[in-house]
Amino acid sequence: xxxxxxxxxxxxxxxxxxxxxxxxxxxxxxxxxxxxxxxxxxxxxxxxxxxxxxxxxxxxxxxxxxxxxxxxxxxxxxxxxxxxxxxxxxxxxxxxxxxxxxxxxxxxxxxxxxxxxxxxxxxxxxxxx
Amino acid sequence: xxxxxxxxxxxxxxxxxxxxxxxxxxxxxxxxxxxxxxxxxxxxxxxxxxxxxxxxxxxxxxxxxxxxxxxxxxxxxxxxxxxxxxxxxxxxxxxxxxxxxxxxxxxxxxxxxxxxxxxxxxxxxxxxxxxxxxxxxxxxxxxxxxxxxxxxxxxxxxxxxxxxxxxxxxxxxxxxxxxxxxxxxxxxxxxxxxxxxxxxxxxxxxxxxxxxxxxxxxxxxxxxxxxxxxxxxxxxxxxxxxxxxxxxxxxxxxxxxxxxxxxxxxxxxxxxxxxxxxxxxxxxxxxxxxxxxxxxxxxxxxxx
Numbered sequence: 001x002x003x004x005x006x007x008x009x010x011x012x013x014x015x016x017x018x019x020x021x022x023x024x025x026x027x028x029x030x031x032x033x034x035x036x037x038x039x040x041x042x043x044x045x046x047x048x049x050x051x052x053x054x055x056x057x058x059x060x061x062x063x064x065x066x067x068x069x070x071x072x073x074x075x076x077x078x079x080x081x082x083x084x085x086x087x088x089x090x091x092x093x094x095x096x097x098x099x100x101x102x103x104x105x106x107x108x109x110x111x112x113x114x115x116x117x118x119x120x121x122x123x124x125x126x127x128x129x
Numbered sequence: 130x131x132x133x134x135x136x137x138x139x140x141x142x143x144x145x146x147x148x149x150x151x152x153x154x155x156x157x158x159x160x161x162x163x164x165x166x167x168x169x170x171x172x173x174x175x176x177x178x179x180x181x182x183x184x185x186x187x188x189x190x191x192x193x194x195x196x197x198x199x200x201x202x203x204x205x206x207x208x209x210x211x212x213x214x215x216x217x218x219x220x221x222x223x224x225x226x227x228x229x230x231x232x233x234x235x236x237x238x239x240x241x242x243x244x245x246x247x248x249x250x251x252x253x254x255x256x257x258x259x260x261x262x263x264x265x266x267x268x269x270x271x272x273x274x275x276x277x278x279x280x281x282x283x284x285x286x287x288x289x290x291x292x293x294x295x296x297x298x299x300x301x302x303x304x305x306x307x308x309x310x311x312x313x314x315x316x317x318x319x320x321x322x323x324x325x326x327x328x329x330x331x332x333x334x335x336x337x338x339x340x341x342x343x344x345x346x347x348x349x350x351x352x353x354x355x356x357x358x359x360x361x362x363x364x365x366x367x368x369x370x371x372x373x374x375x376x377x378x379x380x381x382x383x384x385x386x387x388x389x390x391x392x393x394x395x396x397x398x399x400x401x402x403x404x405x406x407x408x409x410x411x412x413x414x415x416x417x418x419x420x421x422x423x424x425x426x427x428x429x430x431x432x433x
Contacts (some may be wrong), residue, residue, distance in 0.1 A: 002162070007326065008320070008323065008324070008400075009400075013343075013344060013347055013397070014324060015344070039308055041303060041306045041307065043300070044302040044303055044305075044306045045299055045302070045303050046299075047324065048295050048298040048299040048302055048324060048325065049302060049324040049328065050161050050302060050305070050324065050325050050327050051305050052161070052301060052307035052327045053327065060283075117316060122364075
């Protein structure tokens with residue numbers, strides 16, 4: 001089971017934050033096929049958000065074929081987003097951590113690290129396209 | 130589905146002052162609607178009209194398909210928790226539950242009992258000795274146990290500390306998830322309502338300034354930041370809601386269905402609070418027409 005959290009300052013609407021958090025958990029292998037998502041009532045009770053927000057998020061996930069709702073039982077994961085690349089995550093994370101250590105050693109602050117990553121990421125996307 | 134609240138050219142005058150004027154609204158059922166506005170904007174007047182505690186001076190109002198407070202059946206449909214969640218200070222919690230059961234035909238005894246039990250309070254305690262948060266929770270429990278179709282709450286969390294505020298909204302949202310319930314709640318603090326509302330109505334100077342579905346409003350409003358310029362050059366489909374200029378920079382809030390294509394703008398998302406504030410700071414005189422005539426007055430129609 002996963003738990004959601006909301007960032008009120010992000011400007012991203014609460015329903016999209018829930019969608020993103022499920023997709024992220026699916027991608028990272030935290031949620032697998034057959035796992036149950038928190039019930040609407042549970043999410044509402046912990047986050048004090050509108051139930052329609054949660055329902056909307058779950059409906060969107062259902063439309064994308066990632067989860068299915070069993071009336072009266074709950075919402076379950078039907079497909080995972082973690083593909084064969086999951087095995088590669090750990091070594092990649094270690095490499096990234098080594099890179100971060102190098103960047104900090106060179107005196108690059110957090111803000112510049114983020115900016116560097118974003119610009120390299122965008123550059124990479126353009127290279128592919 | 131019948132609207133939770135439908136008004137047509139609704140107005141209320143106290144002596145010479147219009148507390149609410151020309152208010153035409155359609156608040157959908159099954160939703161949580163936030164009524165936002167500064168103190169004195171007309172929020173309580175609108176909610177009291179909906180509860181049937183006030184009679185309109187002009188126009189009409191229908192609540193859950195009927196005129197407010199016309200008969201017992203209509204009264205049973207609507208729960209009303211007035212400002213500052215009042216209870217009878219000299220009566221105990223048990224007395225309040227007994228009173229609720231006697232006065233309300235659809236009273237849900239077990240719901241009332243379980244909600245009060247969850248509060249962990251002694252039923253024999255006089256409510257005058259409860260904390261603000263406890264009293265608010267009791268008022269909410271009474272309102273919910275009535276099993277109304279529509280629950281109206283006037284500034285329910287304004288006087289609560291952040292913890293009690295969160296607890297109150299949690300219980301309210303759980304009830305929305307469990308019962309089929311429409312909720313209209315007011316606040317002068319938008320951030321209180323941001324998480325809980327899927328519909329919002331903004332009142333300014335006794336008039337409806339903005340009404341619509343929160344998601345739709347967030348999708349169609351953007352903040353544009355760029356080099357200083359006038360709003361005359363804006364495309365026709367972009368309505369300028371607010372504008373600020375420094376000697377070098379211009380910051381606009383625009384409403385548009387389409388994408389913003391001009392690359393010289395940095396486009397960012399607006400939160401509900403900033404969006405609502407940008408409408409609230411708009412001077413009322415601007416509503417009838419803008420000086421430059423090209424951008425037009427911001428559209429204030431009710432989104433369906």
